[in-house]
Amino acid sequence: MSGWTSLMPMETFEPPGVESFDLPPLIPGVPWFDKYMLMALVSVVLILAFWLTMARKNALVPSRGQFVGEAAYSFVRNTLGRDMIGHDFKKYLPFLIAIFSFVLVNNLWGIFPLTLLPTASHVGWAYGLAGLVWVLYNAIGIKKFGPIGYLRHVTIPPGVPTWMFPLIIPLEFLSNILVRPLTLSLRLFANMFAGHLLVLVFVLGGEYLLLHSEPLVNKVAGVFSLIFSMAIFGLEIFVQILQAYIFTVLTAQYISSATAEEH
Numbered sequence: 001m002s003g004w005t006s007l008m009p010m011e012t013f014e015p016p017g018v019e020s021f022d023l024p025p026l027i028p029g030v031p032w033f034d035k036y037m038l039m040a041l042v043s044v045v046l047i048l049a050f051w052l053t054m055a056r057k058n059a060l061v062p063s064r065g066q067f068v069g070e071a072a073y074s075f076v077r078n079t080l081g082r083d084m085i086g087h088d089f090k091k092y093l094p095f096l097i098a099i100f101s102f103v104l105v106n107n108l109w110g111i112f113p114l115t116l117l118p119t120a121s122h123v124g125w126a127y128g129l130a131g132l133v134w135v136l137y138n139a140i141g142i143k144k145f146g147p148i149g150y151l152r153h154v155t156i157p158p159g160v161p162t163w164m165f166p167l168i169i170p171l172e173f174l175s176n177i178l179v180r181p182l183t184l185s186l187r188l189f190a191n192m193f194a195g196h197l198l199v200l201v202f203v204l205g206g207e208y209l210l211l212h213s214e215p216l217v218n219k220v221a222g223v224f225s226l227i228f229s230m231a232i233f234g235l236e237i238f239v240q241i242l243q244a245y246i247f248t249v250l251t252a253q254y255i256s257s258a259t260a261e262e263h
Helices: 002-007 035-056 064-085 089-111 123-145 147-155 162-211 216-259
Strands: none
Touching (some): 035 064, 035 089, 035 123, 064 089, 064 216, 089 123, 089 162, 123 216, 147 162, 147 216, 162 216
16 A cells, blocks of 8 residues: 555645635625636627627628528527427527527636636526526516416416326426526536536646656656546537537527416
């Protein structure tokens, strides 16, 4: 055991953990303005610039940039809007485009050299996005059915016998009103947090083994750790795009269920 310890002198290595995501404010005395807030604000500017630029370019033969914009718009419009919500999807399309763009860009901050941190890896941002979706689909349902009618709509599925109401109503209320925003936020947060933490472990651990450890076996392990971290970065790109898609799909599904004539 002592021989193994001499090969792996890790007592000075501090592994990353939850505290690695607690960032100091960028402006002294302004605790809310941290790196997460800066990335979110920059993402809003980038998203507005992208879509405004795409809206101005309406050439009959699209350029590469226009093709990208039209492809992104068609994807959200057809796959996430029309197919999930139905014939009334157009009124919700701006929100779906905005939420998909915001989640996607803020997830992709995790792969850029100057940021290397997804915004949603801080749980507060995931809660905020899910809370916004929760307010929207419940407000839509209340507007359509009224407060009492919407409550019946989300708690009493059609065809359920009356004698099962005492069991079904609490379960449906928990599922549709309380659990949805929690699962929506925690799914996004957990994937962004776990992915970034995994990258930190392999990058920081590999750097320590390669540069701050003496045994040759440790240095070789450090090289492999850094190489493997690049593979994780590639996987992270896929997960970040997928989570933006899933978040928007579920948003569209919740809007659809809130407005459907039959629950």
